[in-house]
Amino acid sequence: MNINPIPKTSAQAPAVRRSVLKAEHLTKQVQSPEGLLTIVHDVSLDIASGESVAVVGPSGAGKSTLLALLAGLDLPSLGSVLLEGRDLTRLDEDGRALVRAQRVGFVFQSFHLIPSLTALENVMLPLELAGHAGARHAALETLRQVDLQERARHYPRQLSGGEQQRVALARAFVTQPAVLFADEPTGNLDAATGARIGQLLFEMNAHSRTTLVLVTHDNDLATRCERTVHMEAGGLR
């Protein structure tokens, strides 16, 4: 999969591939009791279509914040984010929601399934939000890929952590997003289960040729990515 012999640590997208996600001079500041706090400082990043990028760094470095900015979950104080050429910072909240519905997938550390919906309904949810027809069929198909078709009617509470994260993976891939963001997807799982989830994540990613932005502590996961960026104290190193 690692076809391009490019440096593994770099903020540059491989030149041959089209850029899908481009961050320019991202800075995020928040008001705290101690005054203005800079969490992300002047980060520029260019990620090509189909590329997989690992974001690593110590806890508190600002990785999750950067991910939120890239995905348009939050707005930067300075700088811009271009997702497939659209500037997320120029869109309002609903505009960004629409982009997320159509082009973005998420996997989180703490699964975040909706407790009142079954596994199948959770997977159908993004399709329904984006207004796709045939949601049920596609969702069942994706659940089959994560080997959970038997558990389709179960509620999150009835599933183990690993199973819940598999449902979350299915939900992330079911819309065939342009970019998939994952924030420590194995962080809440034991090593064996985590390894299995990691395996599945990369398999599905390869299968659907999705661009992957992965925040992780897990070295194994990081080395599977084409590129690794290091974060420390809000900046790229």
Added chain:
Amino acid sequence: MRAVLLSMRMLSREWRSGELGVLLLALTVAVAALTGVGFLVSRISATVAMQATQVLAADIRLESPQPIDAADFAAARQGGLQTARATSFLSVVFAGDQSQLTDIDAVAGGYPLRGKVTVADQAFAQGRGAVPGVPLRGEVWPDSRLLAALGGHIGSRLSIGAADFRIGRVLISRPDQGGTFTGLVPNLLMNASDLPRTQLIQPGSRVTYAALFAGVPDRIAAFKQWLGTHKRASERLRDISSTSPQIKSAVDRAGRFLSLASLVAVLLCATAVAMSARRYVGRHLDSVALLKTLGATRGFTIWLTTLQLLTVALLAAAVGSAIGFAAQEWLVYALRGLLASSALPAASLMPIGMGFLTAVALLAGFALPPLLQLSRVPAIRVLRRDIGPPRPLVLLAFGPAVAVVVLLIYWVVLDWKLFLGFTAGLAAFIALLALAGALLVMAAGRLRAGGGVAWRYGVASLSRRKAESVLQIVAFGTGIMALLLLGIIRSDLDGDWRRSLPADLPNYFFINIPPESRDAFITYLRARGAQTSRVLPMIRGRLTAIDGRSVEKLRFADHRGEEFANREQNLTWSATLGADNRVVAGRWWTAADNGQPLASISTEFEQWLGLRLGDRLTFDIAGETFTVRVASIRKVKWDSFRPNFFIVFVPGLLDKVAGTYLTSAYLAPGAAESLAKLAHRFPSVSIFDIDDLLADVRSVLDKAVLAVQSVFAFTLLAGLTVLLAAVQSSRDERRYESAILRTLGASRRTVLQGVLAEFAALGVLSGLIAAAGASVAAYFLTTRVLDLPYVFSLWACIIGLLGGGFVVVASGWLATRSVVRQPPLATLRADL
């Protein structure tokens, strides 16, 4: 469409998980209380109105010294009304060598249109209904007194004017015999078609012609309007507003109590709705943030919650109004006999509409603001759980709730004064509670050092969850107060009714007792086992001027004032104030005031004529002029069935004026014979049998008590709902920290003790303030709204304090027991 499908899917799951149960319960109880009681009250007042119209024997009555135009009858019939007529005049009736001046009523048509005529075969016997209430041609129905005076019997003959009649029945009562006891002469009923034969009606004779009309309310209203423009100046229109107050006052009280009780139930439910909405928001922050992350717009999430709420509202409205409707139907069934089923508004779809409005209003006021807030939670929460929705504007968070409460209160009480009092009281109470809560929370922080670890943990969580603690104190306090208040008032009401209607309540009135035979009369009555009440003089007089200005030139706000000013009044004088009278302004006279120009007036007289303490009233009494100053104003309990007067003079002023006496007495059943003898021995005395009226009042009150109990049950249910909501809302808050504490090695007991310490502090304080609040509110309600004497209830305070503490601690225990039982790991994992 997507939103609809998704919201239904989520709703069905949340429904199964019990998530919306309390919300639904609270709304359902509120709707049931409001619809059930609302309809019951409107039915009761309709019935009271009906009963009042019986005094007219019609819904409206047109009276005139000239024959009433046939066109009026034609118009009424055209307007779909029933009609009847009654012609009355005074004439002497002869039987053999006996004669008696008599009030003769010649009736025709469907007389009486309302109420019934009762007759018997013997004088002073138990009456039975006569349908129709019109004697056959050639027959007359003299009343007991006339029969006793003339010495006749059924089948014997008597003559009126030029005609001769057979006595067909003895008239015992007729609906329009005059509720104010002004008829001083005996009465006789005859058929109107016999009138010409008597040749008594000549041009210039003093005759009152009455036209009677009855029908459904809106037709009556339309006809009344028509009459307003078409009737002649000499014609007088009478309707319910000009009839007697006796049953009405008791039932009005019951109605007001019922409305207030239902309102309390609704407010309690509103509290529960607010609590469960808060909980709902707390539990759905993550889901909404996630939906937004997955691409849902804010509008979509608003739609989602609104749809869910609307479904809940619909369900609650349907179930609630079904319950309310059933409760109301059941009550109507239980009150059958009291509620005349004809002429009552038929059961309609109205309660469902009202129920839906209530549910939607409560949700809009109490649940929508937090839920709109929910839609503002940012998507970023999926990464940082500490980020919630932005703080709402206070106005937006509380404004709708306040607006809804205010509207609901007004809608139920429909009376500005009561409304203002109620809302001001409620606001003051809530402010007081909140203040006390805040103080307690502060004090708890200080007290932390003392006591064991459980106590420290308990009070620590009190002061850490500041807002929640204050909110809980307010909710508990309001709930306990409402229940206490209703408890106090209900027993006051009950007790008052039992006190005011003892078995030996006077059932006969005797008026026109000549002064010279007064003592003989009373002795005679007592000798026959009658229990007499006070004996008061009765003098006829006319009000001629107020503060020196002739009443003919004065205009009165109330038309009853007009009538008072234009008619002769019954006046009395008395040294003592009856127990059924209460001086509300000025003071009652002492022996030193004897002979001074003073009078005391009733509150009705005060209001209808717009009088004030110190006003000078001039009366023409038997040709003499008296000017007196209003020395006091009395609130009279007319339903005491003892002689009472609008105007009472000081003793020593009217002593020389010729008058008669009146009294009331209780006579055991079967007194017919002694009454007949009495009537014979004291022929000038008028006897009024009010047994039927009393029986009516008793049954009304018995049934009103039943209604009050049932509504109280609704309120209790509402109180329980609040408790349930409180239990639920604190359970979530506590689950997590109990798990952490136990992970750190605290025993289950320690955690539980901590929680109990916290709730005990909450409960005792809420109970204390609630008891104080209930006592103050009960004072105002009993004296100002329900016109009852106030009795301070120490029991209420004790029950409030202990009960409040106990109930709140129990609810805390319930809330926490299951939480503490769970193994900590399960909780921590589920909460991750």
